[in-house]
Amino acid sequence: MSAIDSAIRAAATSIVLDGVSKSYDKGAEVIPPLSAELRAGEFTVVLGPSGCGKSTLLQMIAGLERVSAGAIRFGSREVHELEPKQRGCAMVFQNYALYPHMSVFDNIAYSLKVAGMARAERLQRVEAAARMLALTGLLGRKPGQLSGGQRQRVAIGRAIVREPGILLFDEPLSNLDAQLRHDMRIELAELHRRIGATTVFVTHDQVEAMTLADRIVILNKGRIEQFDTPRTIYHKPASVFVARFIGSPPMNILPVQGDGSTLRLASGEVLARSSLKGSYQLGIRPEDIQINNGPLQVKLRYREELGSHSVLAVEIAGNLIRISTPFGSDIGSRDTFAVNFPPERLHLFDAGDGRAIPYAFTRAKALADA
Template sequence: MGAIQLKAVEKWFGDVQVIKGVDLEIHDGEFVIFVGPSGCGKSTLLRMIGGLEETSRGEILIDGRDVTPEPPAKRGLTMVFQSYALYPHMSVRENMGFSLKTAGAPKAEIEEKVNRAAAVLKLEDYLERRPKDLSGGQRQRVAIGRSIVRDPTAFLFDEPLSNLDASLRVEMRYEIAKLHQNLASTMIYVTHDQVEAMTLADKIVVLEFGTIAQVGTPRELYERPANLFVAQFIGSPKMNVMPCATQAGEVSLAGGRGMAYSGARAATHLGIRPEHIEVGPAGDGAIDGTIDVVEYLGADCFIILDCGALGQVTVRVSGETQLAPGERVGLGFPAERVHFFDADGLAIR
C-alpha cells in the first residue's frame, strides 16, 4: 500500500512560511507530479513527505499512520534525486544492492532483487560496469534501480531528469512511465518541466507560493483551469490572456468587436489557447492583429501577432501555413473555447 495524506501541513524557516497549510490526498498507485515556478515550495513539500525536512505544523500520514515525527528510515519511502550519487568504485550491481547489503540482507535475496530490478530497467548487460562507463540515462536508471530493490511504499523523485540532455529526457520519460505501469507503485515526482508533468502524471498538483493552486488530471488542468495562474502556467505556448469588460450580456475587448457573454459574474480577463484561435481576413472574428513573427516548427507554426492595446497574441497553426510577417489578419475566438476570469483571477464557469 502507498496512500499518502497531508493534513494542513506547514513549513517555516524562521519567520518565513514556505508551505502554507497544504491539504492533499494521494491514492495508492497514483503517479502525482508537483509543478510550479522556482520558489513555490514543490521540492520542500516532497522533502517533508520523505522526512528530510521537518514538518512545522500539520500531519503526514502513510497508509493511515501518522509519520510526521518519524525519521526517513522509518517511513518506508525511497527518494531519487537530480544527482545520481553513485559510488564510482562500485559496479552497477554493487551500487544497486548496497542498501540491502548494509541492512544485512542475505546474498541470495540481494542478487534476486538486483536482477529483477535490472530486468525492469533493461540494465542486465551493464551490471558489471562502473558508473564512468555509463551514459547519463543509464546512470539515472541505476539510481532508480537502487530504489526499486528496497521495495518501498512509494517513490519520491526530485527533478530526476534535470541533468540530462533533451533526447535523453524523452527516453527517460518513457522509461519512468513504463516503470510505473510495471510496478503500479505510488510515485510523487517534482519537476519544473510541464511536458514531464503532462505526459507522466495521473494527477498534477500546481503549487503557487506554498499553496495549492489546483489539483487535477492533466486534461482537467489544461481544459478547465481554476484560475489565471494555472491557465498561464499549464500549456506551451501559454494561454493568451487579455483584459476585457462585460456588460448587458456582451464582452468587449479594446479595439475589438463585441462577443456574447453569459457568465455568472463580471469578467475582467478573457483567455484562449493558441491552437483554438481561428485566423481569417482582417475585419472578421473578435479582434485584428498584425503578424510580427512566424516560428516554423515543422508540423506546426507559432504566429506571434501585435494586437495593439491587447498586446501580443500567439496562434498555433499548421506548418503548411503561408502567413508571413506584416500581414493584417482577423482572429476568431470560438465561444466554446474561451475562458473568462474575474477580478480575483478565478475562472468563471
Template sequence: MSSANITLDNLQKSFGDVDVIPGLSVEITSGSFTVILGPSGCGKSTLLNMVAGLEEVSAGRILIGGREVQNTPPKDRGLAMVFQNYALYPHMTVAENIGYALKVAKVGKGERLKRVAKAAAFVELGDYLDRRPSELSGGQRQRVAIARAIVREPEVLLYDEPLSNLDAKLRHGMRMELHDLHKRIGATSVFVTHDQVEAMTLADNIIIMKEGRIEQFGTPQEIYHEPVSAFVAGFVGAPPMNLVTARVEGGKLVFNEGTIGMIKAPDGPVTLGIRPEKIVADQGAISVSLVYEEDLGSHRVIVSEAADGQRLQLTTQLAPEARFGIRFPSDAVHLFNPKTGERLEFSVEPITS
C-alpha cells in the same frame, strides 16, 4: 510491489518567520502517479523532502498507508527517493550501487543478488552490472538511481526532478521508461518537476503549487481544459494560454473592439483566456499584426499584436500576412476575475447574425 496512499493533513513548514508552506492538505491515492508542478520557489521540493523525512515538519501530519510518519526516520517510512543528481558511488559497480542499501540493511548476499538482478532487469540494465558509473551514459546512470530505489521494494517512490540533467531526446525516452516502469511495479509515485510536459505526460493527477499552496489538484485534462485560475491557465500549456484584458459591454464580450459573443454578466473588465491552438486565423473581427513567427514544420507558432498593444500567440499551419484577422470561438473562451485571478463561470453565446 505493494503501494500505499499518502495523506498530508494541514502540513506546514516555516523557516524562521517565513511560511514556506502555510498549511497544505491533500490525499494521494495508492498506486497513482502524482506530479507536483510549479515554478521555482513555490515549495514543491520542500514538500517532497518533508514526505521523505529529509526536512522537518513545522506542523501537521504525514500519513503513509494510514500510519503517521512525520516523526519517523526516512529509512522506516517505506519509501525510496530518486534525486536530481544521480548520487552514485563512482568506485562501485552498477550492481554494488543498486544493492548498497540492502547491504547496509544486512540483507543476505543471496537475497541481495536476487533483488539486484530483478531491479536491474526492470530498468534494462542487466548487461551493465559490472560497469562503473563513468562507463555509462546519463540516461543509464539515471536508471541505476531508479533501480537503487526500487530494489528496496518501497510502497512509495519519490522523484525530485530526476530528468532535469538529461538532454531533450533522453528526457523523452526516460518519460516513456518511467511511465512503463510505474505500470509494472505499481508503487505510489510522487514526482516533482517544473516541466509541464513531464507533468502532462506522466501524471494520473497533477498538483499545481503556488506560493506554498495547492492552486489546483486534478487530472492533466482537468488542469488543461478547466484551469481554476489565471495562474494555472498561464502556467500549463506550450505555448501557454493567452491571457488578455477584455470587457463586458452591454451584454457583449469585447476584445480590442471586436465582439466575441453575447454574455450575461455585469459590465466591466475581465481577463480573457484562450489557448493558442483555439484561435482561428482567418478574416475574423479582430485585426492583428504579425510580430514573430516560428516554423516548426508541422505547424507555425505566431506572435501577433492587436491594435491596443496586447499580444497573442496562436498555432496554425497557415502562413499569415503582415496583418490578418483572427476570431475566438465562443466555446473556447475562459474568463477570470482580473483582480483575484479566479475562474468566472459564464456562458458566452456566439453571434448568430
C-alpha cells in the same frame, strides 16, 4: 510476476497531507497549511516554478525535513514524526550521487546489504531491478563508465530495489538531453504501470507532468492552485496561473470589460458575448484561435517556424497574443488578417484573484439563443 513486483505492489499506500505547513527558522512560511490526498498507486506530479516549495514538500514526505505543523499519513499510519528510514519510502534526488568506486551492482544492492539481506535474495532483487531498467549488461561497470541516462537509471534502481510502497522523485530527468528524457519518461511510465508504487514526481517540465501524471498538483508559492488530471488541468484551468503554466506557448490572457451583453477590449473590440458586467480576464489558447476568418483584425509582429507548426505573434488593439497554427497554413505575405475566437474555446477569469469563472459562456450562449 517477480518477487520484487509483487512486494512493491502490496505495499503501496495513499499519502495524506493534513494541514502540512513549513516555515524555515527565520524566514516566512514557505508552505502555508496544505491538505491533499495522493491515492494509493497513483502517479502524482508536483509542478510549479522554481522556489515554489516542490522539493520542500517532497522532503517533508520523505522525512528529510520536519513539518512545522500538520500531519502526514501513509494510509492510516502517521509518519511525520518518524525517521526517513522508518517511513519506508525511497527517493531519487535531482543530483543523484552514486558511489564512484562501487560497481553498478553494488550501488543498487548497497541498501540491501546494509539492511543485512542474504546474498541470494540480494542477487535476485538486483537482477530483477536491472532487467526492469535495461541495466543487465552494465552491472559490472563503475559509474564513471556510464552515460548520464544510464547513471540515472542506476539511481532509480537503487531506489526501487528496496521495494518501496512509495517512490519520490525530485526532477530526476533534468540533466538528460531531450531524446533521453523522452526515452526515460516512457521507461518510468512503464515501470509505474508494472510495479504500482504510489509515486510523487517533482518537476517544472510541463511535458513530463502531462505525460506521466495520473493527477497533477500545481503549486504556486507553496499553495495548491489545482490538483486534477492532466486533461482537466489543460481544458479547465482553475486560475490564470494554471492557464499560463500549462501549454506551450502559454494561454493568451486579455483584459476585458463586460457591459451585460458583450466582453470588449478597452479599445472597443468585441471578443465574446456574455451577460457578465465588470472587469475580467479572457483566456484563449494559441492553438484555439482560427485564422483567415472571423471578425477580429490582427497585425503580424513576428513568426516562428517550428517544423510541425508555426507560432504567429500578432497584435490586437495594442495587446500582443500568440497563435499556433499548423505548418503550411497560409497567411501569405499579408501582415494583417482576420481571426476568430470560438466561444466554446474561451476561458474567463476574475480580474483580481485570477480564479476561473465557470459557465460564463454557457450563459452567454443561452443569452444569444434567447
